[in-house]
Amino acid sequence: MSETMLAALTNIRTAEDMVVAFRDEEQCRRLLESMVWPAGRVCPACGYKRSIAIAGRDIGKRRARPGLYQCSSGDCRFQFTVTTHTPLHSTKLPLSVWLKGMWLMLQSDKGLSSVRLAEALGVSQPTAWRMGHALRLMAAREHMLDGTVEIDHFYLGGRARINPDDPPPGRGRKGLPNTQKTPVMVIVQRPDDVTPGTPAGDARAAVVTGLSLRAAARAAEAQIDPDAYLMSDEATAFIALGENYARHDTVKHSSREYVRDAVHVNSVEG
Template sequence: MPSEHHARVFLESIIWAGGRYCPHCGGLRSIKLAGESSRPGLYQCSEAECRGQFTITTKTPLHATKLDLRIWISAMFIVLTSSKGISSVVMARLLGVNQKTAWKMGHAIRELMDDRNGELLPLEDIVEVDEAYVGGAPKSLSGAYNPRGKGTGKPMIFVAASRDGQARARVVADDQRATLEPVLLEWIEPTTTTLMTDGSTSYPGMRKTMASHHRVIHSNDEYANPETGAHVNTAESVISQVQRALVGVYHNLGRQHLQRYLDEIVWRWNHREQVRDVVKQWTTKAGVDREKSTTIWKPIPVLDQMRVLLQGAVGKQMRRSKEYGLCWP
C-alpha cells in the first residue's frame, strides 16, 4: 500500500462491503466531505435526525486513531500470522511504535476477536469439555509458589471444543456444575450434542440435558475409549495453545485481561483452517470401482481471515482510560 489512502480504501471495502452506512444511526445515505478543512475519508450522514460525521474507524477499536492506517493493517497481519501470539515489545519493534502503543493496538485487535454479541453458531455433534488453571506469578519471582490442583490461586478457564474444529473458552470462578453448566448451554445445542468429559464430578449431572455423555477416567490411566469414542484430546489441544502462549510469548497472564487473550487464542483456533469433504474415485487393477470420502484441511489465507476479523468492527469500541489503561464506552 503506497499511501494511507490505499489503506483506507482497503478497510472501507471490507467494513462497508455491503455499502457505506452511518455508524451513529445506521443510515444508508451519506455524503463525502471534501472541503479544505475536512480530513481524508470523512463523511456526513444525510439523515435529518442524525447528520453525524464519521470515518471508517468511527465506533470501532480504531476509533480516533492518530496512527497511519497502514500500521494498523500491519499489526493485524502480524497477529493473524503468529502461531502463539506476539508480545507488545516485539510488535513495537516491528511497527516502529513505542511499547505502550503496541500494547493498546494488541488489545484493540483482541476486541475485534471478541464474540460478545454471540455471532458464532452453537457447537454441535461431539463436543469435548475440560478445564485448567493458567496464569499466576512466574516461578522465577522470589517467593512465588503456585500449588498444584484445586489448592492453587491461579484463575480457571473452561474450554469446549467440537471435533469439527470450533472451540470456545471462558474464565470461570470454579469447576462446580452450577458454574459450568450455564456457560456450556450458551455454547451448544444440548439435544443434539454428545458430551465427552474426563472423570470430574462436575459433569455426570449434565447428562440429563444432553443427547448422550461419555467419560474417560484419567486417574485410571484411561485417556481414550475405543468402544465409545470418548476422549478429550481436542479440548486439551486448545488448552495447550493457551499454555504455549503463556510460556513462549506472554510469560504472565493476569486475571484482568486473561479473557481477552483467550479470545485471541480461540479466534485463531477457529479460523486456522477450512474443511472440505472430497470424494475420491478410482478403479483397481481388477477392474473394481472404488470410492472413498476424505476430509481435507486447507489453511485460510490471511486476507480472508482479515475480512472476517473486520466485518463486525463497527460497534466494538475500546479507548484509553484516564489512568492509561483500557475502558469500553
C-alpha cells in the first residue's frame, strides 16, 4: 500500500471522518490511483509507463467514464482504469464503498466478518464476503516478495465425471484430458535464515487465465520485487519473464535436472 493511501486511511479517526473523507467519488478514485500506481500510471496489459487520459463524463463528455486511460504504446493502445487487472476489476460498487470497507478492516485488530462488514456498508453478506477477499489482496501488495523467489504453475481440479452417453473427451494443453482444471501460478519466497524454528518465507498463489507470458507477468508483477532473484523451470513464459528481474536461473526438468547448487524450485513445488 502506498504511503499516501496509508496516511489517508490512518488519519481518519472516527466514522464521521470516514464519511467526510470518502464522500466524493472523484477523490476516492484519486486516492486509489495513488495506491495502485505510486510511481505513475502503468499499462496493466503491457507495462508501458506512458498513457493518456481519455476525455470522459467528468469534463462534459459522454462517451467515456471518468478515470479512463489509454496506453501510448503503438503496439498496445489498451484502455484501462485504476481497477483494471486488480482485485477490484469490473466492480459495480462505488469506489467510496471499497475505501470505507478498507478503512473498517484496518481498524479491526482481529479481522472483520462479512456479516459485520455488510451491516456497516449497507451491502449484502455475499457482496461483503467477496469484498473482504479483494481488500485483503489489495493490502497484501504492501509487501512485495524479494530476495530469492521461486515461481511455478500447476492445474487445480480433478477429472471430469465420465458419462457413458457423452462422446470421448478431447485432449487439452500438454496432453492433459479435457477437464475443468484451473491454471494457478504459485510464488514462494525463500527465507533468509534456514535455521530450524525460524519463520518460513511467504507463499502466494493466483488463478491465471493461461500459461502465456502475459498471464505470468500479470501475476508476478504485483507480487515480486524487480530486484528479486527469480528461480523457475524452463517454461518459455518463465524464461521471458526472468528478464524483468535482477537475476534469473532455471532448472531443466526435461533433462532430469532438479537441483543445481542452490538453484531449484522444490520449495514452490512442495
